[in-house]
Amino acid sequence: MLFNSIEYVIFLPIVVMLFYLLPHRFRWMMLLVASCTFYMWFVPKYILILLITIIVDYSAGILMEKYADNHKLKKRFLVISIVSTCLVLFIFKYLGFVNDNLVALCQSLNINLNTTVDLILPIGLSFHTFQSMSYVIEVYRGNQKAERNFGIYSLYVMFFPQLVTGPIERPGNLLRQLREEKKYEYDNISKGFRLIIFGLFIKMVVADNVGAYVDMIYADPNKYNSWDIILGMFFYSFQIYGDFFGYSTIALGSAKLMGFEITDNFNTPYLTKSIAEFWHRWHISLSTWFRDYVYFPLGGSRVKFGRWAFNIMVVFVLSGIWHGAAWNFLIWGAAHGLLHIIEKAILNHLPEKDNRGKLEKIVVDAFKIAKTFILVTLFWSLFRATSFANISDLFTSLVNNFNTGEHLNVANNIWVYLGLFILIDVLLYNSRFDRWCDNRPAVVRWAIYFVLVFMIIACSSVNNFPFIYFQF
Amino acid sequence: MKKLIYKFALLAALLVLMNWIYGKFFFKDDLLKHSDEVELAWQVTNDSCVVVYTGESSNHTFSWKDKDQRKISDFIFDHFPGLRCGDMTKDASHAEVYYYLLENIPEDSPVKTVIVTMNLRSFGYGWIESDLETAVQKQLVLLKDYPPFFNRFMLAFKAYDIKSIDERGDAREWHRKHDKITFPYPFKYDNVDDWDYANAHQGVILDGKWNQPLTELACHYIKTYGFQIHENNPRIKDFDNIVKLAKERGWHLIFNLLAENVDRANELVGSDILYIIRQNRDYLLNRYGNIENVTVVDNIGDVRNGLFIDKNWTTEHYSEMGRRTIANHVAQAVSNYYPDIYVENIAYDIPKNHYRKDLGFDSLTVCSAMPYGLTIKGRPADIDSNCEKVYISSRIWKEENSAASAIVMELYKNGAKTHFSNLPLNDMTDATGMWDFTTSVLPIDSTFFDANEFRIFLYNPTDSPIHIKSLDVSFEYDDYARAK
Numbered sequence: 001m002l003f004n005s006i007e008y009v010i011f012l013p014i015v016v017m018l019f020y021l022l023p024h025r026f027r028w029m030m031l032l033v034a035s036c037t038f039y040m041w042f043v044p045k046y047i048l049i050l051l052i053t054i055i056v057d058y059s060a061g062i063l064m065e066k067y068a069d070n071h072k073l074k075k076r077f078l079v080i081s082i083v084s085t086c087l088v089l090f091i092f093k094y095l096g097f098v099n100d101n102l103v104a105l106c107q108s109l110n111i112n113l114n115t116t117v118d119l120i121l122p123i124g125l126s127f128h129t130f131q132s133m134s135y136v137i138e139v140y141r142g143n144q145k146a147e148r149n150f151g152i153y154s155l156y157v158m159f160f161p162q163l164v165t166g167p168i169e170r171p172g173n174l175l176r177q178l179r180e181e182k183k184y185e186y187d188n189i190s191k192g193f194r195l196i197i198f199g200l201f202i203k204m205v206v207a208d209n210v211g212a213y214v215d216m217i218y219a220d221p222n223k224y225n226s227w228d229i230i231l232g233m234f235f236y237s238f239q240i241y242g243d244f245f246g247y248s249t250i251a252l253g254s255a256k257l258m259g260f261e262i263t264d265n266f267n268t269p270y271l272t273k274s275i276a277e278f279w280h281r282w283h284i285s286l287s288t289w290f291r292d293y294v295y296f297p298l299g300g301s302r303v304k305f306g307r308w309a310f311n312i313m314v315v316f317v318l319s320g321i322w323h324g325a326a327w328n329f330l331i332w333g334a335a336h337g338l339l340h341i342i343e344k345a346i347l348n349h350l351p352e353k354d355n356r357g358k359l360e361k362i363v364v365d366a367f368k369i370a371k372t373f374i375l376v377t378l379f380w381s382l383f384r385a386t387s388f389a390n391i392s393d394l395f396t397s398l399v400n401n402f403n404t405g406e407h408l409n410v411a412n413n414i415w416v417y418l419g420l421f422i423l424i425d426v427l428l429y430n431s432r433f434d435r436w437c438d439n440r441p442a443v444v445r446w447a448i449y450f451v452l453v454f455m456i457i458a459c460s461s462v463n464n465f466p467f468i469y470f471q472f
Numbered sequence: 473m474k475k476l477i478y479k480f481a482l483l484a485a486l487l488v489l490m491n492w493i494y495g496k497f498f499f500k501d502d503l504l505k506h507s508d509e510v511e512l513a514w515q516v517t518n519d520s521c522v523v524v525y526t527g528e529s530s531n532h533t534f535s536w537k538d539k540d541q542r543k544i545s546d547f548i549f550d551h552f553p554g555l556r557c558g559d560m561t562k563d564a565s566h567a568e569v570y571y572y573l574l575e576n577i578p579e580d581s582p583v584k585t586v587i588v589t590m591n592l593r594s595f596g597y598g599w600i601e602s603d604l605e606t607a608v609q610k611q612l613v614l615l616k617d618y619p620p621f622f623n624r625f626m627l628a629f630k631a632y633d634i635k636s637i638d639e640r641g642d643a644r645e646w647h648r649k650h651d652k653i654t655f656p657y658p659f660k661y662d663n664v665d666d667w668d669y670a671n672a673h674q675g676v677i678l679d680g681k682w683n684q685p686l687t688e689l690a691c692h693y694i695k696t697y698g699f700q701i702h703e704n705n706p707r708i709k710d711f712d713n714i715v716k717l718a719k720e721r722g723w724h725l726i727f728n729l730l731a732e733n734v735d736r737a738n739e740l741v742g743s744d745i746l747y748i749i750r751q752n753r754d755y756l757l758n759r760y761g762n763i764e765n766v767t768v769v770d771n772i773g774d775v776r777n778g779l780f781i782d783k784n785w786t787t788e789h790y791s792e793m794g795r796r797t798i799a800n801h802v803a804q805a806v807s808n809y810y811p812d813i814y815v816e817n818i819a820y821d822i823p824k825n826h827y828r829k830d831l832g833f834d835s836l837t838v839c840s841a842m843p844y845g846l847t848i849k850g851r852p853a854d855i856d857s858n859c860e861k862v863y864i865s866s867r868i869w870k871e872e873n874s875a876a877s878a879i880v881m882e883l884y885k886n887g888a889k890t891h892f893s894n895l896p897l898n899d900m901t902d903a904t905g906m907w908d909f910t911t912s913v914l915p916i917d918s919t920f921f922d923a924n925e926f927r928i929f930l931y932n933p934t935d936s937p938i939h940i941k942s943l944d945v946s947f948e949y950d951d952y953a954r955a956k
Contacts, residue, residue, distance in 0.1 A: 002630075004628075004629060004630070005629055005630055005631075006626065006629040006630065006631035009629055184473075186473075186475050186476055189476060190479075204628060446482070446486075449483075449486075450486055450490070453486070453487075453490065454490050454493070454494070456628065457490070457494075457621060457624050457625045457628050458490075458494050458498050458502075458621070458624055460628040462506050462610060462627050462628070464630060464634060
């Protein structure tokens with residue numbers, strides 16, 4: 001079920017009403033049924049894959065707790081759990097990629113290998129496997145008690161607001177809340193609706209509308225003028241941001257309606273002065289996951305520069321591959337890692353300058369923000385491109401077509417939507433839409449709701465753009 | 473909770489305001505952007521049309537060889553000079569689209585007669601689940617009879633039959649596998665999928681060899697026409713709605729049941745496919761033909777293979793003579809409402825290798841008293857020498873079946889009969905008490921071209937009369953099958 005579908009518009013209020021009408025002890029059951037329904041709306045059989053992961057990690061959690069004193073055995077259960085979860089991920093997400101590359105390699109060596117793997121990636125597999133893994137790791141580390149109730153554990157993995165594209169939750173946050181008794185509070189309903197409306201606005205009005213132009217550019221980059229290629233890249237930065245931020249915000253709002261507080265996934269990521277800061281503000285739940293479960297165990301930053309650079313590259317390459325089983329994602333991740341290292345290396349050799357005047361500081365900060373945004377935008381083209389040939393066409397046209405090529409005829413209203421989004425994003429710096437609204441007078445709040453609701457319905461794209469992160 | 477109820481009440485009031493703002497300032501632009509076919513309804517309204525024709529690509533598709541490339545609707549309107557007529561033509565549309573277009577014609581418009589294209593293929597799941605259908609459904613959302621803001625909400629939240637191309641393909645396959653097809657006689661296959669599979673393996677033979685293009689085409693015919701219309705067919709609901717709307721508005725309604733390529737269907741697949749086509753036609757004639765102010769013009773078998781433009785697919789795209797044939801029949805039906813201004817005979821060029829006799833409103837009775845009727849005569853020397861077959865079709869009315877009645881082709885050389893082919897009517901149609909088409913194909917060879925004259929006619933030596941309205945003869949060469 002998509003958040004921006006009529007099915008969800010009907011589904012969510014029913015679930016919220018049932019949630020508050022049912023006694024606390026039955027709520028998890030209802031939420032589990034609702035989550036299964038939500039997931040099975042896409043392709044019902046995929047739930048079996050999810051079930052395998054749930055059973056393995058649920059059992060591993062209990063066994064690790066049972067054999068808490070036997071470190072060797074405990075570690076073995078952890079390894080079994082992680083390997084089996086990763087195996088599921090590997091089979092459905094990476095086997096085809098590995099096979100294709102192996103076949104290509106064999107062909108180049110004149111070895112006859114002609115196998116094909118044609119498995120469809122279950123929706124949200126990367127998200128819920130990571131969520132599931134965080135549970136077993138936390139139990140192993142002793143930070144989390146093993147969940148005995150299979151239903152509640154299943155709900156932790158399958159909680160519908162964040163099931164298919166995150167945020168990737170931690171047991172310390174979500175599992176705890178699933179056991180808590182949530183009381184009806186007007187504030188939760190109000191904030192939940194605010195977040196949903198805002199999320200729908202940035203997804204349906206901003207991301208989907210600019211997405212139509214992005215599709216045109218990337219479908220045939222050779223056709224367009226260099227300025228329009230730049231425009232297409234710029235639009236994609238806002239499409240992917242609006243799309244993913246929108247989805248995460250709707251997820252936050254949906255959970256908030258029932259009193260659940262799930263992790264913020266974004267914090268004005270394009271107003272950042274470095275790649276490192278960008279990753280502190282973009283897809284926060286994934287960044288922190290890699291930080292806690294990969295980067296820190298590798299030694300984090302408390303190591304020599306060379307080792308640190310290696311750690312960074314491991315994290316970013318893994319992050320790239322996490323997004324998709326293709327070379328362009330790997331290169332995208334590596335590019336971010338490399339840039340992160342270069343930035344740090346330069347900073348290490350530059351003296352700190354604290355005596356800048358206010359204006360100078362603003363100019364320097366603006367330059368840094370612009371630089372980071374341009375680099376991130378350039379890298380997004382690796383993310384968006386359909387093939388290496390597509391990337392090559394894009395950059396060739398970018399360089400060569402300044403005096404040739406067609407011009408993209410962008411409707412004026414697109415600039416209005418984008419301008420409004422950028423304005424709101426700047427206003428929300430280090431804040432969140434629901435909290436930001438708290439500090440506005442009721443008239444202003446309702447005026448904002450009016451404009452947003454009106455725009456969601458009257459100005460949304462009528463084309464069908466699935467959420468970009470669904471593919472992961 | 474009270475606070476929440478107040479807030480919802482406020483939201484409801486704001487939604488009413490939004491609906492007003494949207495309807496006043498945005499709706500028209502959105503309609504033109506997302507449902508541009510509404511312009512067609514506005515156009516016929518602005519033009520104060522009295523007769524309106526609704527159709528899809530069949531209306532305007534023409535052959536580059538056509539001398540007159542105008543639409544079927546234009547050819548119909550030629551018969552009614554001075555009458556204000558207009559058409560609403562939109563590619564890939566079907567009865568549901570026509571319904572919403574017609575509904576968008578204001579009630580106070582001068583429209584009195586509505587001609588609605590009834591495409592037999594549109595009742596099949598090949599079309600209902602066509603790859604184009606999601607786009608068609610999207611275009612209909614804003615045309616529905618709900619508040620504009622609600623319609624825009626439904627469009628924004630994709631509340632219409634939205635399916636991916638793969639899902640459409642799966643749905644078509646499901647119907648091919650699960651929709652039972654039944655015949656009153658033993659038939660080897662339970663469903664279209666089995667029939668199609670067997671046909672693909674059996675193949676179509678041409679020049680003594682398996683012919684791939686014709687085999688594929690035969691499979692298309694099975695998949696396209698292999699369905700049986702039932703009460704719950706979505707198109708039936710749409711046509712019912714159109715009938716209801718016409719009744720409410722006081723319109724004369726004419727359903728133009730388009731011609732299908734029955735020649736090819738018969739030639740490549742055989743009489744079973746014709747049986748289904750006839751069965752579906754009869755269903756439509758029975759369902760809509762007996763309603764007051766509703767006429768169904770049955771053109772199903774009235775256009776010959778050579779007049780179909782698309783050779784590799786099943787479409788209703790006709791060259792000029794095909795469009796004119798249909799237009800003439802529809803015009804005859806429209807003439808019931810405008811007899812004073814109706815111009816019956818409009819001359820047009822008949823293509824080479826094609827002969828047609830159409831008696832219009834009249835028919836000829838053939839029986840023992842006058843056993844030969846409606847004869848087409850010609851000279852083989854006038855026919856292109858590469859022609860290898862002749863499609864012969866007729867529109868007849870039998871009181872009873874008789875083994876003796878037939879369509880006959882005779883060849884003469886220097887006044888003497890050199891060849892005789894007999895096509896028994898019973899083999900072509902067993903319908904009695906109704907008008908029905910017949911189609912058959914005969915090979916022609918050097919015997920034909922050696923003759924000085926050919927004669928094709930209906931022969932009925934029995935006392936039971938057979939009425940014939942038209943006879944159509946088309947000499948052809950299968951260039952499509954050999955081109956590949």
